[in-house]
Amino acid sequence: MVARRIIPCLDVADGRVVKGTHFLQLRDAGDPVEMGAFYDSEGADELVFLDITASAERRRIVAELAARVAEKVFIPYTVGGGLRSPEDLRQVLKAGADKVSINTAAVLNPDLIREGSERFGSQCIVVAIDAKRIGRPDKPFEGDERFDPDCRWEVYINGGRTPTGKDALEWAVEAVERGAGEILLTSMDADGAQAGYDIGLTQRIAELVSVPVIASGGAGTLEHIYEALTIGKAQAALIASMTHYGRYRIREIKAYLAQKGVFVRDGRV
Amino acid sequence: MRKSVTVLDYDLGNIRSVTKALESLGAEVTVTNDPSVAQSAARLVVPGVGAFGTGMRNLRARGLDEVIQRIVEAGRPVLGICLGLQMLFDFSEELGHHQGLRILRGWVTRFPVLNGLPIPHMGWNKIRIWQREPLFRSLPDEPMVYFVHSYFPVPDEPSVISATSVYGVEFTCAVSHGNLHGTQFHPEKSSQVGLTILKNFLSL
Numbered sequence: 091m092v093a094r095r096i097i098p099c100l101d102v103a104d105g106r107v108v109k110g111t112h113f114l115q116l117r118d119a120g121d122p123v124e125m126g127a128f129y130d131s132e133g134a135d136e137l138v139f140l141d142i143t144a145s146a147e148r149r150r151i152v153a154e155l156a157a158r159v160a161e162k163v164f165i166p167y168t169v170g171g172g173l174r175s176p177e178d179l180r181q182v183l184k185a186g187a188d189k190v191s192i193n194t195a196a197v198l199n200p201d202l203i204r205e206g207s208e209r210f211g212s213q214c215i216v217v218a219i220d221a222k223r224i225g226r227p228d229k230p231f232e233g234d235e236r237f238d239p240d241c242r243w244e245v246y247i248n249g250g251r252t253p254t255g256k257d258a259l260e261w262a263v264e265a266v267e268r269g270a271g272e273i274l275l276t277s278m279d280a281d282g283a284q285a286g287y288d289i290g291l292t293q294r295i296a297e298l299v300s301v302p303v304i305a306s307g308g309a310g311t312l313e314h315i316y317e318a319l320t321i322g323k324a325q326a327a328l329i330a331s332m333t334h335y336g337r338y339r340i341r342e343i344k345a346y347l348a349q350k351g352v353f354v355r356d357g358r359v
Numbered sequence: 360m361r362k363s364v365t366v367l368d369y370d371l372g373n374i375r376s377v378t379k380a381l382e383s384l385g386a387e388v389t390v391t392n393d394p395s396v397a398q399s400a401a402r403l404v405v406p407g408v409g410a411f412g413t414g415m416r417n418l419r420a421r422g423l424d425e426v427i428q429r430i431v432e433a434g435r436p437v438l439g440i441c442l443g444l445q446m447l448f449d450f451s452e453e454l455g456h457h458q459g460l461r462i463l464r465g466w467v468t469r470f471p472v473l474n475g476l477p478i479p480h481m482g483w484n485k486i487r488i489w490q491r492e493p494l495f496r497s498l499p500d501e502p503m504v505y506f507v508h509s510y511f512p513v514p515d516e517p518s519v520i521s522a523t524s525v526y527g528v529e530f531t532c533a534v535s536h537g538n539l540h541g542t543q544f545h546p547e548k549s550s551q552v553g554l555t556i557l558k559n560f561l562s563l
Contacts, residue, residue: 091526092482093503130550135483160379165550166505186375188507188548211408213479213507271481300477325482355483355503 093355094319095135095326096343097304098333100125102171103143105151122155127162129333132340135355137163138191138274138328141171142249148172153181160186168216168274176205183210191274193218194247197254197261200268207269216304217270220246221258221291222278243277243291250278259294266299273299274328276306284310284331287318296323304328312338312346319352362561363387365400367427367443369417372408377440380547384558394422402436402563403427405443406547408507411451411467414442415459424460431462436538436563438494444534444541445512453510463536465514473527479509480526486544490521492535494542494559502552504544506532511543538563 101108106120126137139159141152149172156169169182170191179190190210196203196217206215221243243258262273275295277288287308296303302325305318315327332338344354364386368374374390381388381404391397405427407414418424431437439447448459451467459467470478483503488495511530514520522533524544532543540560546553 092480092484092506095482133550157375160375162379162383164376164380164383164547164554166548183373184375186373186379188373188376211479213481300475302477302482 091353092325093135093353094324094347095304096315096340096354097136097138097326097328098129098134098340099138099140099306099328099330101330102139102141102155104145105143105155108142123158123162126159126167129340130163130165132333133344133355134165134340136165136326137167139167139169139171140191141169143171149174149178149181152178153185156182156185156187170216170218174199174202176202176209179206179210179215183214187214189214189216189272191216191218193220194249196265196270197245197247197256200264203265203268203270207271212269212271212301215270216272216274217262217265218274218276219258219262219265219295220250220276220278221288222246222250222253223288223291241290246278258291259298262295263298266301270301272302272304274304274306275324276328277308280308281306283308286310286314287322287324287327289317289322292318292322292324296325302326312343315343316347316350316352319347361385361387362402363389364402364404364561365389365391365397366404366406367397367423368392369407369414369421369423371414371417371442372406374406376545377404377406377547380554380557381561384554384561386561392421392423394426397423397426398429400430400435402560403430403438404560405437405439405446407440407442407446409442411442411445411453411459411510412455412457414446415457418446418460427460428462431539434538436560437540438560439539439541440547441508441543441545444543445510447534447539447541448512448514451510462539463512463514463519463534464516465512467510467512469510470527470530476527479507481507484524484526484544486522486524486532488522488533490535492521492540493563494533494535494540494556495521496555496559498552498555504532504542504546504549504552506544508543512541
């Protein structure tokens, strides 16, 4: 059995971490490489770098980021953001990234999933899905829709700006059939609220697909992560603000999970 | 003095990560696909992620198979990682039947489909160290390391097995025979545990 993973996610634009962070330990908390190295030393199991640069230079910037990270980070890392062609994927993987994450391009050109997985192996193709609940907008987010059989989720692309009409559950199954090795599943409703992951969404997709699901969006407490990895059946939990601002340490999260009986990595040498 | 190490580049998988990990430890790293350069390696790392058949074909096409053989015979330290470990054995069942370097006796086989465990075996897993070889100096008995693989080696000689791990079945995840070492996991992606292993290799 492999350990459940805790994965800090860094949003990067023009080579800089976007959301300000408060790591007193770091000389330059805006440098994604320094932050990545810090998280490695803290015991993070993996890292995700999501580039949100808005410029024509984006692909070069993303490949450079992937290459710089390899110099100081010695845990697996995923790089995503604007990757559109097999050649884009190749450059990022060759630079040292272990996995690439594709989102909008996978929806617009689903063949990219197969091309990428056939060429580089499905283990390095992560399909990221941004999902938003449909209907009942008056219902406050409760983090658990397991008992609502009518709940549906729609896939959004272009950084959550464009609805696609696609059903998130169906799209997750299709992505895996086409060769996705992992699903990075973000609940747009839960994201940023720190009120817990969308457990209903996470659990449904984790039960439907044979590959690991990374729960994303909504983590605010240790209990939230525990729920996503147990009731939600996710193999990994993506976190951001919980640790970026120093509110929690990775080792606290791991200790909590271990004490609750979840198999996690003890990073001590 | 800086430790020098040669990383074999045979056009398969990502060699940048292992190169950077060795550099971070202060090593002077030469990356080469040239047998005459590789020949003079003080220490050799054979990395590699990819298909066994392709790996062996690429090695042979450049005469690098013989270079590895000679360096092992000369008793210089060699570290095979992932596919680099698997190719040390007699043959692999990956996509047919492919002959390996035949430096170690045994073969390479695929994980059985068990209890719906996904293949590849990918992620952090615990290993059990059976042989306190120099590579594992100052590590705990059951450290956690990073794996990405669908195949694993089955050595004929239990004496070469230095560590095992469990994923549905117990399998060999590290071997050691004189100055020849191999890990099925990726030390270059295994944080402090992995860097300790690489550092130990550099001090051989």
